[in-house]
Amino acid sequence: MDIQAHWYQAKKTLLCQLLRPFSWLFQLVSILRKHKIQSLAYHSKLPVIVVGNITVGGTGKTPVVQAICSFLQQQGMNPAIVTRGYGGHAAQYPLLIDDTTQAKSCGDEPYMLKRLLPDVPIVVDPKRVEALKFIESNLAQVDVIISDDGLQHYYFARDIEIIVVDGKRTFGNGLCLPAGPLREPIKRLETADIIIFNGGVSHTLKLTHKKLYQMQLKPIYLVNLLTAEKKSISQFKIEFGNSCHAVAGIGNPQRFFKTIQQLGLTVDSHIFPDHYSYTKKDFLFLQNESSIVIMTYKDAVKCQLFAHKSWWYLEIFPMIEDEFFEQLQYKLSLLERGKEGGNHPSRE
The missing domain is CATH 3.40.50.300 (P-loop containing nucleotide triphosphate hydrolases)
Structure with missing residues (x-):
């Protein structure tokens, strides 16, 4: 502990x-x-x-x-x-x-x-x-x-x-x-x-x-890291299913994982230190390039150079x-x- x-x-x-x-x-x-x-x-x-x-x-x-x-x-x-x-x-x-x-x-x-x-x-x-x-x-x-x-x-x-x-x-x-x-x-x-x-x-x-x-931080869309395509939560689940890898290198990662779960997704969570600088090697846990990854925007801005088309970030709006x-x-x-x-x- x-x-x-x-x-x-x-x-x-x-x-x-x-x-x-x-x-x-x-x-x-x-x-x-x-x-x-x-x-x-x-x-x-x-x-x-x-x-x-x-x-x-x-x-x-x-x-x-x-x-x-x-x-x-x-x-x-x-x-x-x-x-x-x-x-x-x-x-x-x-x-x-x-x-x-x-x-x-x-x-x-x-x-x-x-x-x-x-x-x-x-x-x-x-x-x-x-x-x-x-x-x-x-x-x-x-x-x-x-x-x-x-x-x-x-x-x-x-x-x-x-x-x-x-x-x-x-x-x-x-x-x-x-x-x-x-x-x-x-x-x-x-x-x-x-x-x-x-x-x-x-x-x-x-x-x-x-x-x-x-x-309240309200989830709005899931946004693709490579194409910037936006999908609603319901549309995303219809196309890609309910399972994903969730990645967070923020001050309170459990809050993010809980948010993803509340959207109806089954989460395989991966915690990194706050402000972490990612490399390709940090994603060796993925079975293949089509594995779905969801992360925060804060994490996404550091992963765009080596992201796959199955990587998304959760867009939120502060209410x-x-x-x-x-x-x-x-x-x-x-x-x-x-x-x-x-x-x-x-x-x-």
Whole structure:
């Protein structure tokens, strides 16, 4: 049993209890680091929205970023995205993604977002402050910035914080690393502006003056990696049957496998590490080239160069309550435009 399995047991396991003193130390160091960094945080001239989480692993942040950008564009705004670009290795930073940028340079999630949001500038830099400055200096049309992840990256100030929670796993045993999955204590939710539960809201969570919004990731089509042909779920099952290999190299692969099963498919699952870089050899488990493979879009963007015609990815659409977008628009309307930026340690 790996450590993450211990984190999500109904009762705290002996290993987690033994690691608890290290969790207290982690929490103390995190608090001290946060206060030190925040005193020197960079304040952008543009409104900054951070979408992040307080747990290790995937919670659905990237679909939320996608939904926010699409909404802002519908409102006539011009958003840009900044991201660390985990897993990517660019020759130089900041990196403004264009049509020639490869996933190995920018990272799989930024690459995926660029294809979902072709008109939205995406700037990659492990030092997100440099990405913010790049946008301010070079992209005059941008009027709001969304940080994909970076909730604990306190080197830059943020105007709106959105925390995404896995509605199924929630906070595990409620302990901070390494005894539990939390990067920050649950009480950190109290300081966020908006909280989204992906896959159902926890009715046991009590927060003062906080509205919890729901998001569901709705499967839309199965899309062929080679031809981009789209098939409805029912049509796919009629043509190819109910059995498939399911591949996932994401933060919470079990969520993806369960989704595939709920579509009425029998799954032979294959788990890879999050942000994994695939090669042909990783698919030697296939009996032949006609074996059906279904994966996430995040995985698909790294497999297209050696994919077979029987490989598909599941296209999903993030469905968030309308009230969330109303609240986001209201909070944006309260922010001053053209605010003075730069380093202002004393700024509120």
